[in-house]
Amino acid sequence: MKVFVKKYFNFLLLIFGLVVLYSTLFKYTLIKQSLISLFFTIISIAISPHKAGEFWNRALMEYWVAGLTYLFLVIALLVIIVKIENLKILISKVFTQRNSVSGFYGVVSFVLISLLAPVLAPADPYAQGDLATTRLLQPFTQGTMMIRIPDAPPGLEEKNRIEKIRRTANNYLLNRITRFTRSDEYTAANEYHTSSIIFILGTDSLGRDVFSRIIYGTRISVGIGFAATIAAMSFGTFIGLLSGFFFGFVDKILMRFVDLFIAIPSLFLVITLVAFLGRSITVLIIILAAAGWMGTARLVRAEVLKLREREFVLSAKLLGVSWFGIIRSHLIPNVLPVILTGAILQLGNVILAEAALSFLGLGTQPPIPSWGNIIGEATPYLRIAWWIAIFPGLALSLFVISAHLIVEGAQEKIQSI
Amino acid sequence: MIRLILGRIVSSIPLIVGLVTIVFIIVRLLPGDPMTIYISPAVPPAVAEQLRAEFGFDKSIIHQYGRWIWGVMRGELGFSFTHQRGVAEVITSAFPNTLILAGTAILFQLILGISLGLLAVRFHKSFIDKIVSVGGLIIYTLPTFWVAILLLYVFSYTLGIFPSSQMHSIGADEFGRIEYLLDLLKHLILPATVLALPGAAAIARYLRTNLLDVLHEQFIINARSMGLSERKIFLSYALSNALIPTITITGTTIGILLAGAIVTETIFSWPGMGRLTVSAIFARDYPLIIGCTLVAGIVVIIGNLIADIMYRVVDPRIRTEGL
Numbered sequence: 001m002k003v004f005v006k007k008y009f010n011f012l013l014l015i016f017g018l019v020v021l022y023s024t025l026f027k028y029t030l031i032k033q034s035l036i037s038l039f040f041t042i043i044s045i046a047i048s049p050h051k052a053g054e055f056w057n058r059a060l061m062e063y064w065v066a067g068l069t070y071l072f073l074v075i076a077l078l079v080i081i082v083k084i085e086n087l088k089i090l091i092s093k094v095f096t097q098r099n100s101v102s103g104f105y106g107v108v109s110f111v112l113i114s115l116l117a118p119v120l121a122p123a124d125p126y127a128q129g130d131l132a133t134t135r136l137l138q139p140f141t142q143g144t145m146m147i148r149i150p151d152a153p154p155g156l157e158e159k160n161r162i163e164k165i166r167r168t169a170n171n172y173l174l175n176r177i178t179r180f181t182r183s184d185e186y187t188a189a190n191e192y193h194t195s196s197i198i199f200i201l202g203t204d205s206l207g208r209d210v211f212s213r214i215i216y217g218t219r220i221s222v223g224i225g226f227a228a229t230i231a232a233m234s235f236g237t238f239i240g241l242l243s244g245f246f247f248g249f250v251d252k253i254l255m256r257f258v259d260l261f262i263a264i265p266s267l268f269l270v271i272t273l274v275a276f277l278g279r280s281i282t283v284l285i286i287i288l289a290a291a292g293w294m295g296t297a298r299l300v301r302a303e304v305l306k307l308r309e310r311e312f313v314l315s316a317k318l319l320g321v322s323w324f325g326i327i328r329s330h331l332i333p334n335v336l337p338v339i340l341t342g343a344i345l346q347l348g349n350v351i352l353a354e355a356a357l358s359f360l361g362l363g364t365q366p367p368i369p370s371w372g373n374i375i376g377e378a379t380p381y382l383r384i385a386w387w388i389a390i391f392p393g394l395a396l397s398l399f400v401i402s403a404h405l406i407v408e409g410a411q412e413k414i415q416s417i
Numbered sequence: 418m419i420r421l422i423l424g425r426i427v428s429s430i431p432l433i434v435g436l437v438t439i440v441f442i443i444v445r446l447l448p449g450d451p452m453t454i455y456i457s458p459a460v461p462p463a464v465a466e467q468l469r470a471e472f473g474f475d476k477s478i479i480h481q482y483g484r485w486i487w488g489v490m491r492g493e494l495g496f497s498f499t500h501q502r503g504v505a506e507v508i509t510s511a512f513p514n515t516l517i518l519a520g521t522a523i524l525f526q527l528i529l530g531i532s533l534g535l536l537a538v539r540f541h542k543s544f545i546d547k548i549v550s551v552g553g554l555i556i557y558t559l560p561t562f563w564v565a566i567l568l569l570y571v572f573s574y575t576l577g578i579f580p581s582s583q584m585h586s587i588g589a590d591e592f593g594r595i596e597y598l599l600d601l602l603k604h605l606i607l608p609a610t611v612l613a614l615p616g617a618a619a620i621a622r623y624l625r626t627n628l629l630d631v632l633h634e635q636f637i638i639n640a641r642s643m644g645l646s647e648r649k650i651f652l653s654y655a656l657s658n659a660l661i662p663t664i665t666i667t668g669t670t671i672g673i674l675l676a677g678a679i680v681t682e683t684i685f686s687w688p689g690m691g692r693l694t695v696s697a698i699f700a701r702d703y704p705l706i707i708g709c710t711l712v713a714g715i716v717v718i719i720g721n722l723i724a725d726i727m728y729r730v731v732d733p734r735i736r737t738e739g740l
Contacts, residue, residue, distance in 0.1 A: 260436065267679055268710055274698070355560055356560065356562055356679075359562050360683060360695055375562065382570055383574045386570050389563075393563030397555075397560060400558045400559075404557075404558045408554070
């Protein structure tokens with residue numbers, strides 16, 4: 001077992017190292033500007049907190065997150081290399097099953113990809129360009145990427161230095177224009193910095209880089225997945241605890257309610273709700289959560305029913321501990337492993353559901369990339385450009401398989417306790 | 418036995434009532450009342466009021482609820498303005514197509530799942546066994562629509578073996594009976610396989626683990642010591658025990674498949690319930706959406722009912738426990 005963990009651990013180290021190496025080599029300016037932007041925004045806010053709203057910009061968030069994650073990765077790498085033995089022990093304690101370990105690393109990689117999206121993606125996911133030469137290119141075609149950074153906003157001269165640096169960095173991050181082309185005439189006609197790019201997974205019908213879109217799509221898909229799962233789990237746990245703890249009338253009503261929701265086929269429920277409530281990402285998260293809390297509720301209820309007859313709960317009751325106290329300190333910690341296992345399974349299912357919805361055109365709306373809607377947009381072109389539809393599906397499958405692997409291992413462990 | 422079945426049927430009635438209520442609530446989540454969609458703003462307010470009164474929207478909400486339940490019970494689901502026909506009529510014309518697809522998928526699922534499961538047990542711990550257990554997990558988790566696209570690309574676009582969409586070829590009405598059926602079968606194979614794969618993977622995996630468990634039970638050893646033939650032991654002792662989960666899985670998929678495989682039907686342009694729902698949503702044909710959801714829900718409830726009854730019929734241990 002230990003050998004196995006070690007093997008996989010080195011594998012993870014390798015991935016971490018490659019990510020850091022890649023981003024340092026190819027995305028150095030972006031990382032630098034992101035970190036400068038973050039640092040000087042914090043300083044600006046610290047100097048004049050009353051103007052915090054002015055410095056805050058939602059569009060910059062992704063770059064800050066990416067910069068921070070990059071820093072974290074570098075530090076983590078250093079720490080791992082120094083204290084490799086400790087971490088290995090920690091991981092081998094948490095994930096004793098070999099399937100769980102690989103599943104866990106899979107999910108972690110996807111989370112990392114979604115955090116580091118701006119750093120990892122070779123280009124802007126929305127960037128287009130010379131359609132005549134860059135439409136529906138095959139994987140591994142070489143092209144030219146042209147970047148233009150517009151002049152810094154006027155009026156910088158009279159501002160102070162901190163403000164100047166911050167604005168220059170923000171300007172680089174937000175106003176950068178990227179275009180693709182493969183013809184020299186097009187490059188000559190525009191004043192851009194040119195660099196070579198390889199479209200690793202080809203381009204789509206609008207001449208956008210599929211690889212970049214999949215990387216950015218990871219963030220949307222995984223993000224929606226996590227949000228909806230957390231919401232569904234919280235609600236399900238709440239209902240399950242109520243139902244199991246206040247056995248009797250409350251339980252009967254709540255369980256009928258659960259039965260009812262299970263009876264409606266979940267994709268139908270989701271689609272009907274989407275039809276009536278609209279198609280924004282927030283609505284999507286709420287709807288996906290509404291369609292997925294029932295399993296947890298049942299699971300938690302069953303666990304609580306088992307636990308409430310156990311000696312430690314009975315004695316707590318005898319000691320006069322309030323019901324809230326019992327739920328908090330006896331029931332929740334004991335139910336947690338079951339909830340977590342359910343949550344990971346749910347995560348896979350929610351991401352699948354989101355992908356199916358977006359595929360049908362009822363989920364995330366274009367041009368925002370998510371795995372499902374990249375595939376959906378690609379189906380009309382399937383006959384001539386298979387790569388657009390196949391690769392996002394591969395990412396989706398890998399994620400769901402990772403989630404299932406974790407659950408398989410965890411279930412074996414829970415059963416053996 | 419009859420009492421048991423009747424009991425299950427009675428206990429699913431509240432579910433259907435609840436479903437109808439939920440759909441009513443969802444409709445009411447819309448701002449205004451359902452008539453707002455139909456009445457153009459150019460219509461004078463007095464006429465609009467009259468129309469509302471005609472359809473009962475001026476009455477109290479309880480009155481409207483009663484009216485809604487009464488309408489559903491008589492099969493009056495409203496009028497679909499994209500099809501220019503009654504919703505019930507549109508649904509009854511799409512439902513048989515879904516039935517054909519779902520039936521074939523279930524058949525495929527059983528054949529594929531059981532034969533793979535048996536193969537894995539026959540060659541236990543061999544290469545085939547590994548493929549079934551690992552490949553089963555992978556296939557079970559793959560997104561349906563992606564598998565559909567993959568199969569479509571390989572078998573329809575690249576190899577050109579199967580047609581890519583619709584139920585019949587153009588001009589199929591003039592075919593002879595056998596040709597017509599063959600044509601239908603050709604169109605059926607891809608979508609039915611896509612639908613059958615996850616279920617087949619689940620069945621194969623369950624069958625494999627269950628058979629392996631059962632083969633080590635005391636009663637098998639007992640039967641062997643009594644000199645029964647291996648064939649008889651396997652078929653009537655081990656297999657009949659191990660097949661129970663297969664029936665449960667099939668039961669749960671009946672409902673889901675009958676409700677209309679939304680994604681698969683859309684990809685293969687299969688004119689069934691799933692595609693009807695999606696097209697209704699894009700056309701904002703609200704009465705049709707409501708009708709489809711209602712029918713899908715009821716079908717799933719009935720599917721679960723069938724699964725439950727079958728489960729109890731097959732497994733005597735549960736039957737004796739009563740309701």
